[in-house]
Amino acid sequence: MFAEKLRAAFVVARRDFVAVIFSKTFIFFLAGPLFPLVVGAMAGSIGAQVQQDLDxxxxxxxxxxxxxxxxxxxxxxxxxxxxxxxxxxxxxxxxxxxxxxxxxxxxxxxxxxxxxxxxxxxxxxxxxxxxxxxxxxxxxxxxxxxxxxxxxxxxxxxxxxxxxxSVAQQRNQQVLTAQAGQVLLFLLTMLLAGMVLSNLVEEKGNKIIEVLAAAIPMDALFLGKLFAMLAVSLVGIAVWGTGYGVLVVAGARAMPVLAAPAVGWPLFLGLGFLYFAMAYLLLGSLFLSIGGMASTVREVQTLSMPITMMQLMVFFFASYALARPGTWIETAAIVFPVSSPFAMLAQAAQKPALWPHLLALGWQAAWVLLIVRMGAGLFRRTVLKSGAGGAPRRRGLQAVLRRRPA
Structure with a gap:
């Protein structure tokens, strides 16, 4: 049963990924980092305050x-x-x-x-x-x-x-690496996770979501959309990273040299990729659940402000926990699912142990599946008006995806 849902999710993911990548608006999406750069400068002042507390x-x-x-x-x-x-x-x-x-x-x-x-x-x-x-x-x-x-x-x-x-100086340098990782993770998730909202509302408006819901379980549909938007985000990151690399090779000023993280750069970059994926999936699953209740673009715009504030609060909470190592605040930031990727990325910069990251990634993945299941059930009951016994009859998925909306 789970394997069948996973196959259906990947079919939906492939459909959404191709539709977004080959759309004209994707070019404008790639220009999106200009706004987060401004936000990053503002977040830098907060990071300076955190560093002042630490130093x-x-x-x-x-x-x-x-x-x-x-x-x-x-x-x-x-x-x-x-x-x-x-x-x-x-x-x-x-x-x-x-x-x-x-x-x-x-x-x-x-x-x-x-x-x-x-x-x-x-x-x-x-x-x-x-x-x-x-x-x-x-x-x-x-x-x-x-x-x-x-x-x-x-x-x-x-x-x-x-x-x-000295050990104290080395720790302060690794704190700077942790801060840089948190800021980059925040900017990427803030820029990219909002795509899930607009994609869902668009398909609700032209009734495609109802056609898809007739073919596959709603949780598989939601999971497929998350995977598609995550893949689109990775394409965007690859393009931006390549552009930055070209500028550096061409002689532009490179980013400041950061201290080596406690786990080493290869593992730190690998964990950064995994934690970005988890942060995106966690926020994206929440956005799907919230966006499933919105029926118009205006409602999405109304929801965007509290959603943005929620992202900021999560980032500020994880940054504050970075300045309070060994306290209940740090433990809460690690355990709370949405802030856990930010807090654990900071841990990778400061502590060499690897087993906590395995536990954290499993914990975050479990919450992704739980939120997707709850959001899909809420969407099915409130939007599609179908309970456990009133689900629409499902047809073949490939036939449904070939159907063109009127």
Missing amino acids: NPTVGVAMPAHQGDRLIRARDAMADRMAGPVPSFVVLERLRDGETFDARGALAKGSGVAAVITGTLDAPVLTGTAERLGSWQGMVSTFAARARSASPASFPDVRSEVVTT
Whole structure:
């Protein structure tokens, strides 16, 4: 039974795909990315705010006795007077006399700090990346002088030890990759998923949908339309990607270089493709269910605003969850079906584990089938006016598809 429905769905998908690809309006559709570019610029400001929330560096302190506590109190007392952002200070370890601390090891192990202060208040040592040391050396010297005396007469020299990178810096770079993936996924789904609405309303207007419903189950019909629009979307993405590649080869400015995601670029791109497909199918199935209730283009235009707002809210929710790792907000974004592709793509950029993606893709696919089945049942009862026992008699599918509307 399921195999029969799947075959019928692919027949409908092939019919819709050919009809859309060889239509004149498809050329105008390919010019559609001009509008999302504007929206992307606006979304970039939100991404900058998220990055600002994430980029709140912490400096670890490992000094003898209570010198570290004195340094932190000096930092808290002077933070409001400093020009620019001041990182948080936290005690990593209180050392005994003669004891040493492996600052490089702490940065390499992922202790959550961007730099480490060791030594003493008279001779502090700052270990971190080159860009951190350049901006924080003077600040550490000022705090150390204040920790020694309320009215310092001199400021100690801060010796620096440079490390190539730190776990905290690597995480921030991967967050940028995750943000870029989420923004691209949002722009593509916002641009492409709305096609499902117009396609369904058009066929409702010329009665084709009723003819098709007489031949195959409604859930197979809905699934076929989703597959067709997904295939059309992939054609559009291929054209846009090729155009971008031509511009780059011709000498245009390329996109900024992003940090390698935790799963590696090949797997990240593959997961990005799968999550785009799932995001499109999830939103498309919702649009089919909603659009099935609309009978005119005007009603579709009325529905387009709340639908667009829903897409924006899903994107904002997933972006907000990105800035709250390990909280219930991140878990909710992963579990909620519509935001799950966005949240899991961010996970691929930051965590190397692969098994959560297998679970997430299965979870999302199950929701696609559930929403399609519910939407088809609602369409059958409210539009076609047929219940379980009143379904129209089905004829051969190929014969129905060859029939021309009057």
